[in-house]
Amino acid sequence: MKIGIPRALSYFDYFPIWKTFLDKLGFKTIISSPTTKDILDKGVSLCVDDACLPVKIFHGHVADLIGKVDTIFIPRLISVSPGEYICPKFIGLPEMVKNTISDLPPLLVFNYDLHKGIKYRGKAFNTLARQLGLSGGVVDRAYKEACSMQDKYERMLKSGQSPLNILEPKESWDESIKNKVTIGIIGHSYLLCDRYISMDLIKKIQNKGYNVKVPSNVPDKKIEENIMDIPKRMFLSYGKRMLGSGIEWLKCDEVDGIIFLSSFGCGIDSFIEELIRRYNAREYKLPYAVFSLDEHSGQAGFETRLEAFLDMMEWRNRIGHNFSAHG
Amino acid sequence: MVITFPHMGKMYIPVKALFDELGVDIIIPPKINKDTLDIGLKSCPEMACLPLKVTIGNYVESIKRGADTIVLSGSCGPCRFGYYGVIQKEILKDLGYDVDIVILDPPREGLRELIDRLKKISGNCSLYSGLAALSKAFKVSEGVEELLELVLKQRCKEINKGDTDDILSRFEEKVRKVKGANKILDCIQDAKGELSKVRLDSKKKTIKIGLVGEIYTIIEPFVNFDIEKKLGDMGVEVHREMSVDNWVKYHLFPDIKFRRKQKRTLKYAKDYLDLCIGGHAWETIAHALYYARKGMDGIIQIMPFGCMPEIVAESILPTLAKNENIPVMTLVVDELTGEAGYQTRLEAFVDLLQLERSRKENEFGEALSWN
Ligand code: SF4
Numbered sequence: 001m002k003i004g005i006p007r008a009l010s011y012f013d014y015f016p017i018w019k020t021f022l023d024k025l026g027f028k029t030i031i032s033s034p035t036t037k038d039i040l041d042k043g044v045s046l047c048v049d050d051a052c053l054p055v056k057i058f059h060g061h062v063a064d065l066i067g068k069v070d071t072i073f074i075p076r077l078i079s080v081s082p083g084e085y086i087c088p089k090f091i092g093l094p095e096m097v098k099n100t101i102s103d104l105p106p107l108l109v110f111n112y113d114l115h116k117g118i119k120y121r122g123k124a125f126n127t128l129a130r131q132l133g134l135s136g137g138v139v140d141r142a143y144k145e146a147c148s149m150q151d152k153y154e155r156m157l158k159s160g161q162s163p164l165n166i167l168e169p170k171e172s173w174d175e176s177i178k179n180k181v182t183i184g185i186i187g188h189s190y191l192l193c194d195r196y197i198s199m200d201l202i203k204k205i206q207n208k209g210y211n212v213k214v215p216s217n218v219p220d221k222k223i224e225e226n227i228m229d230i231p232k233r234m235f236l237s238y239g240k241r242m243l244g245s246g247i248e249w250l251k252c253d254e255v256d257g258i259i260f261l262s263s264f265g266c267g268i269d270s271f272i273e274e275l276i277r278r279y280n281a282r283e284y285k286l287p288y289a290v291f292s293l294d295e296h297s298g299q300a301g302f303e304t305r306l307e308a309f310l311d312m313m314e315w316r317n318r319i320g321h322n323f324s325a326h327g
Numbered sequence: 328m329v330i331t332f333p334h335m336g337k338m339y340i341p342v343k344a345l346f347d348e349l350g351v352d353i354i355i356p357p358k359i360n361k362d363t364l365d366i367g368l369k370s371c372p373e374m375a376c377l378p379l380k381v382t383i384g385n386y387v388e389s390i391k392r393g394a395d396t397i398v399l400s401g402s403c404g405p406c407r408f409g410y411y412g413v414i415q416k417e418i419l420k421d422l423g424y425d426v427d428i429v430i431l432d433p434p435r436e437g438l439r440e441l442i443d444r445l446k447k448i449s450g451n452c453s454l455y456s457g458l459a460a461l462s463k464a465f466k467v468s469e470g471v472e473e474l475l476e477l478v479l480k481q482r483c484k485e486i487n488k489g490d491t492d493d494i495l496s497r498f499e500e501k502v503r504k505v506k507g508a509n510k511i512l513d514c515i516q517d518a519k520g521e522l523s524k525v526r527l528d529s530k531k532k533t534i535k536i537g538l539v540g541e542i543y544t545i546i547e548p549f550v551n552f553d554i555e556k557k558l559g560d561m562g563v564e565v566h567r568e569m570s571v572d573n574w575v576k577y578h579l580f581p582d583i584k585f586r587r588k589q590k591r592t593l594k595y596a597k598d599y600l601d602l603c604i605g606g607h608a609w610e611t612i613a614h615a616l617y618y619a620r621k622g623m624d625g626i627i628q629i630m631p632f633g634c635m636p637e638i639v640a641e642s643i644l645p646t647l648a649k650n651e652n653i654p655v656m657t658l659v660v661d662e663l664t665g666e667a668g669y670q671t672r673l674e675a676f677v678d679l680l681q682l683e684r685s686r687k688e689n690e691f692g693e694a695l696s697w698n
């Protein structure tokens with residue numbers, strides 16, 4: 001049986017565990033092709049207008065898989081960490097897909113809820129296997145391998161590698177430029193890792209000779225430490241990671257500038273961006289820019305804004321950090 | 328300490344009753360108007376949800392009138408509502424207002440903290456008087472709801488347009504001036520008495536519409552352009568399960584009976600959505616089904632732009648509408664929504680329902696009895 005996995009949303013964070021698990025159970029997994037204009041357009045036309053860009057793209061990827069697979073894997077990530085959530089749309093994702101896309105093959109809905117404890121992780125995968133008619137030793141073995149694959153992926157990220165390098169190892173980045181100038185890009189992994197939708201931001205910046213850091217490079221411990229001072233427990237996992245990395249980069253002088261890549265219509269981005277921008281403006285005054293993406297974003301304007309930001313950063317680096325570069 | 332709080336429809340009435348009983352000074356935020364919204368627009372992130380923007384306006388207007396502490400309820404997910412307090416504190420700080428924000432999170436986030444915070448805002452009153460005040464506030468909340476239900480029932484049938492709303496606005500003026508739960512209850516009683524004297528066309532056949540959606544946009548007339556009145560004036564009987572009273576019972580103090588009923592209602596949604604995804608999306612689906620099966624003519628979903636849970640509900644509603652054979656319309660409101668276009672959409676929807684109604688009546692060869 002061929003199982004399709006949409007290359008969107010949490011795919012970029014969890015594909016090692018999902019894909020390995022399903023592969024080891026003996027299924028053939030097919031990942032939808034990387035985002036193209038066609039996939040985006042399809043998603044936009046299928047999904048309700050008011051949804052955020054990443055959810056629309058997810059719809060496009062699901063549509064891309066129709067006809068190529070026997071079932072489509074739809075993750076319902078309720079919670080990936082005890083006491084936390086991600087976003088209401090992640091929870092309602094299967095419902096959104098089911099009700100807006102017609103001619104779907106059967107869906108393989110993967111319910112994942114660690115809100116009450118990490119021990120539910122294994123259970124979730126067991127249930128997934130049972131949905132596919134499997135249980136027992138083969139499942140345990142597949143789960144183990146899948147976990148170790150996931151761990152490896154996360155270790156690579158934490159060692160500072162760009163997720164794109166891991167995702168597309170064949171591409172050779174010019175590692176020789178060990179430039180001192182580093183740019184931190186804050187954003188959801190599914191924006192940062194989607195080269196089409198992010199206008200290839202990471203690669204563009206790297207090609208200009210800068211280092212890039214992304215939130216998944218920041219160690220969990222640092223994230224936890226940094227959000228301790230927030231007057232309320234941060235209960236949104238992705239939000240927490242973005243905020244924690246932002247604070248880390250502001251505090252520790254690790255980056256020379258910060259770009260916040262947000263998507264139009266994202267309720268989480270808007271809150272986190274607001275906090276980071278205010279902290280920065282009050283205290284740190286690092287070069288800072290927000291790039292907001294929507295389905296109409298054009299390459300040209302994006303390019304110009306990026307150039308302007310980099311120029312400003314360079315200029316500031318030359319004359320020292322005494323000027324407010326905000327704006 | 329002078330307390331203020333977000334303005335949400337008639338919510339201020341039970342809240343006022345509570346603080347009056349506790350003997351705590353409060354400033355009721357002025358009725359929301361264009362200026363309130365403008366304050367929010369100037370200082371909030373563009374992509375924030377509308378309620379966040381409007382409530383910032385509430386705070387600033389209240390602070391200017393002397394408030395120094397803001398109380399709001401919290402939550403810990405899945406929606407961002409739980410983060411309002413944090414963002415708003417930062418925004419107010421940058422605006423130069425260093426006020427206390429007390430967030431009342433549900434007890435499971437830490438009972439001690441909740442009790443401490445309650446003590447702080449209740450002026451350290453005794454447990455007994457605290458509970459007494461609460462139960463009075465409950466009564467007021469129920470009374471207000473009854474009054475509003477009556478308004479909904481009558482407005483669409485009144486013979487002299489505006490009678491009902493006159494009584495309602497006189498009531499609101501009076502309530503702001505009196506002190507104490509008993510006085511407020513008296514006002515409610517008076518208003519009910521006046522309402523019972525309004526001349527109605529009891530034979531009038533009304534179109535029935537059920538409202539569903541995000542609670543703030545349902546309850547606060549400023550952001551929904553007074554949808555209840557607009558529809559009522561078109562001769563539509565509006566039903567809405569979402570109410571101040573439900574909100575109080577659900578969020579502030581658990582009411583077992585209400586919870587049970589809530590559970591039963593949510594069961595309705597089972598085939599479409601079977602878990603909480605945040606906000607009130609689950610209720611949206613459940614209530615929509617409830618209305619459909621109760622024989623309403625149509626359903627209107629209303630939500631602020633970008634409302635994450637309601638977007639999921641919005642995706643589900645068309646399927647529900649098809650299966651249940653009931654027209655559903657979604658209204659998204661934000662600061663850019665124009666009243667004229669909004670009115671037109673409402674009118675068109677009501678026309679459509681009217682047409683459907685007569686089509687059905689013809690089909691059955693005789694008028695169905697709706698009342
Ligand atoms: S976190 Fe933001 S971008 Fe992601 S699904 Fe939710 S609203 Fe959309």
Ligand code: SF4
Pocket residue numbers: 267376377378406407408409541605606607631633634635636637
């Ligand atoms: S439910 Fe909607 S309006 Fe409420 S916090 Fe969430 S997104 Fe904002």
